[in-house]
Structures are given as structure tokens and as C-alpha cells.
Amino acid sequence: MxxxxxxxxxxxxxxxxxxxxxxxxxxxxxxxxxxxxxxxxxxxxxxxxxxxxxxxxxxxxxxxxxxxxxxxxxxxxxxxxxxxxxxxxxxxxxxxxxxxxxxxxxxxxxxxxxxxxxxxxxxxxxxxxxxxxxxxxxxxxxxxxxxxxxxxEKRRPEFLGHCIAVDPSGVICGARIPLVLDRPVQCEWCLCPYPPETWLQLRFFQPGLTHVDTAGDLAAA
Ligand SMILES: [Zn+2]
Ligand SMILES: [Zn+2]
Structure with a gap:
């Protein structure tokens, strides 16, 4: 059979x-x-x-x-x-x-x-x-x-953004966070979790093209 x-x-x-x-x-x-x-x-x-x-x-x-x-x-x-x-x-x-x-x-x-x-x-x-x-x-x-x-340009990004987690010394992680749908979203570098309710906040804090400068500013703040 x-x-x-x-x-x-x-x-x-x-x-x-x-x-x-x-x-x-x-x-x-x-x-x-x-x-x-x-x-x-x-x-x-x-x-x-x-x-x-x-x-x-x-x-x-x-x-x-x-x-x-x-x-x-x-x-x-x-x-x-x-x-x-x-x-x-x-x-x-x-x-x-x-x-x-x-x-x-x-x-x-x-x-x-x-x-x-x-x-x-x-x-x-x-x-x-x-x-x-x-x-x-x-x-x-x-x-x-x-x-x-x-x-x-219309497709959903395959990554959610850069990790905004800050380590104890004040350095922003900045690793790319992949967008996955079949398991919890998490920074693969520092393991900071990003449940869906944090995504808008994550997007809001994206340093974007001036990533390095902004990260420096934020780290210094
Ligand atoms: Zn089968
Ligand atoms: Zn991270």
C-alpha cells in the first residue's frame, strides 16, 4: 500500500x-x-x-x-x-x-x-x-x-531590523535580526528576544543608514 x-x-x-x-x-x-x-x-x-x-x-x-x-x-x-x-x-x-x-x-x-x-x-x-x-x-x-x-521593494524585509539591545557597558548590539514566522524572533548574536509587540518599537529605534553615528550617540547618552 x-x-x-x-x-x-x-x-x-x-x-x-x-x-x-x-x-x-x-x-x-x-x-x-x-x-x-x-x-x-x-x-x-x-x-x-x-x-x-x-x-x-x-x-x-x-x-x-x-x-x-x-x-x-x-x-x-x-x-x-x-x-x-x-x-x-x-x-x-x-x-x-x-x-x-x-x-x-x-x-x-x-x-x-x-x-x-x-x-x-x-x-x-x-x-x-x-x-x-x-x-x-x-x-x-x-x-x-x-x-x-x-x-x-514591495516585499516584506527578510530581516526585522538591527538589534537595539544595549549591553552593560553601553554598547548597542546592532546585529541583524532575521524575520522568522515559525519560531520566536530573537537576536542571534545577543539572544535578546523580540516578540511581535516589540516590533514597532524596534522599527522606531532603527538607526538606519547612520547606524554607526546614532549608535555612538545613544551609547554616549
Ligand atoms: Zn507519505
Ligand atoms: Zn542583539
């Missing part, structure tokens, strides 16, 4: 091959963070990158909202699809009912964690390949929207 998700691996048992099982688990782990990252694409003035050329650009006229991003973020989007699958697994296993309560952020994380915890069942389940396919499609839909193939 062939794995019906990747259609390449031969199965000795179950419905998902080990690669597809691992991939599905990885997608489930990524989705809550991806869901959260979509918020940036709903914030007027941020889309397209705030600081090309090292200059902070203030929010301008609100940009039209991306309908697909709204759909993915809404209750029926990533959240609802994961919750429907959670309920299907729960039904199939006769497990206690789970209510859809709390914030969407909580519900996404809860449903994704629930399914991740059932991955061994899912790999043997007749509906496992369909679950794996839908979870992969969600990840692909988010990726299409958070990293669209736009001209260079």
Missing part, C-alpha cells in the same frame, strides 16, 4: 508514512504561530515593510485588507478547520467533548496541540491523509500571503 498523502512511500501499516506524519506534526506546531503572524498583515501601514533603506516610514493611509488573510484569521479559518479535525478525532476515539471557548489565539493553539497529541492515532486513521492534506494546505495558504512574490 502507498501513502495516499505523498503518494510515494510504501506503507507497512497505517495510512500515513513516517515522513508525512512528521510533516503533519511540524505543520501543527507551526500553525498557531503562523496564525499570530498574520496579524501583521491586518495592520494598516505595516504591510510591505516599514524600513527599507534603513529609514523608518510612518504608517500612511490604511491599506486595503487582504480578504484571504481575514478568512484565515477568522473563526472559520485556521481555527475552525483545526477544531473540526479535533472533533472528528475525538468522535472517532470516543473522547470527551471539547468546547470552542476562549480567544481565537487560545483556540488555535489548543486545537493544534490536541491534534499534535493525537498524531500516533492520526497516522493510523483512515482520515489521516485528508487531515494531513488540509493542514499542509493551511500552511501553504499562510506562506503565500506572508511572503508573496512581489517586486523587491
Amino acid at each position: 502507498i501513502c495516499t498523502l505523498c503518494k510515494t512511500s510504501t506503507l507497512r501499516y497505517g495510512t500515513l508514512c513516517s515522513t508525512c506524519t512528521t510533516d503533519t506534526l511540524a505543520h501543527l506546531h507551526r500553525l498557531p504561530r503562523m496564525w499570530a503572524a498574520l496579524e501583521d498583515w491586518l495592520t494598516p501601514g505595516v504591510k510591505g515593510g516599514a524600513q527599507y533603506g534603513g529609514r523608518v516610514r510612518q504608517a500612511e493611509a490604511p491599506l486595503p485588507l487582504d480578504a484571504e488573510v481575514l478568512t484565515l484569521r477568522a473563526a472559520g479559518g485556521i481555527t475552525g478547520i483545526l477544531e473540526d479535525w479535533r472533533d472528528a478525532v475525538r468522535d472517532a476515539r470516543d473522547l470527551p467533548e471539547e468546547e470552542r471557548i476562549g480567544s481565537l489565539a487560545h483556540r488555535v493553539a489548543f486545537a493544534a496541540n490536541y491534534l499534535a497529541g493525537q498524531i500516533h492515532f492520526i497516522a493510523l486513521w483512515e482520515q489521516g491523509p485528508q487531515l494531513g492534506r488540509e493542514v499542509r494546505q493551511l500552511v501553504e495558504r499562510v506562506e503565500r500571503h506572508v511572503q508573496p512574490a512581489l517586486p523587491e
Whole structure:
């Protein structure tokens, strides 16, 4: 029998091959963070990158909202699809009912964690390949929207900015902070964390083209 998700691996048992099982688990782990990252694409003035050329650009006229991003973020989007699958697994296993309560952020994380915890069942389940396919499609839909193939100047920067952490001797770190969506953003040099709520502040303090001079001024202040 062939794995019906990747259609390449031969199965000795179950419905998902080990690669597809691992991939599905990885997608489930990524989705809550991806869901959260979509918020940036709903914030007027941020889309397209705030600081090309090292200059902070203030929010301008609100940009039209991306309908697909709204759909993915809404209750029926990533959240609802994961919750429907959670309920299907729960039904199939006769497990206690789970209510859809709390914030969407909580519900996404809860449903994704629930399914991740059932991955061994899912790999043997007749509906496992369909679950794996839908979870992969969600990840692909988010990726299409958070990293669209736009001209260079319109694309979101691949790095968030320069690290503004100051060490005990007053020296600014200044390392480039890569923009990643699948794990917490952190300066790879000094390990200063940059959760999404700090990004605007980080952009505001970007030294930009006069990085060295400004860093000197700030360090001296
Ligand atoms: Zn497979
Ligand atoms: Zn740093």
C-alpha cells in the first residue's frame, strides 16, 4: 500500500508514512504561530515593510485588507478547520467533548496541540491523509500571503531590523535580526528576544543608514 498523502512511500501499516506524519506534526506546531503572524498583515501601514533603506516610514493611509488573510484569521479559518479535525478525532476515539471557548489565539493553539497529541492515532486513521492534506494546505495558504512574490521593494524585509539591545557597558548590539514566522524572533548574536509587540518599537529605534553615528550617540547618552 502507498501513502495516499505523498503518494510515494510504501506503507507497512497505517495510512500515513513516517515522513508525512512528521510533516503533519511540524505543520501543527507551526500553525498557531503562523496564525499570530498574520496579524501583521491586518495592520494598516505595516504591510510591505516599514524600513527599507534603513529609514523608518510612518504608517500612511490604511491599506486595503487582504480578504484571504481575514478568512484565515477568522473563526472559520485556521481555527475552525483545526477544531473540526479535533472533533472528528475525538468522535472517532470516543473522547470527551471539547468546547470552542476562549480567544481565537487560545483556540488555535489548543486545537493544534490536541491534534499534535493525537498524531500516533492520526497516522493510523483512515482520515489521516485528508487531515494531513488540509493542514499542509493551511500552511501553504499562510506562506503565500506572508511572503508573496512581489517586486523587491514591495516585499516584506527578510530581516526585522538591527538589534537595539544595549549591553552593560553601553554598547548597542546592532546585529541583524532575521524575520522568522515559525519560531520566536530573537537576536542571534545577543539572544535578546523580540516578540511581535516589540516590533514597532524596534522599527522606531532603527538607526538606519547612520547606524554607526546614532549608535555612538545613544551609547554616549
Ligand atoms: Zn507519505
Ligand atoms: Zn542583539
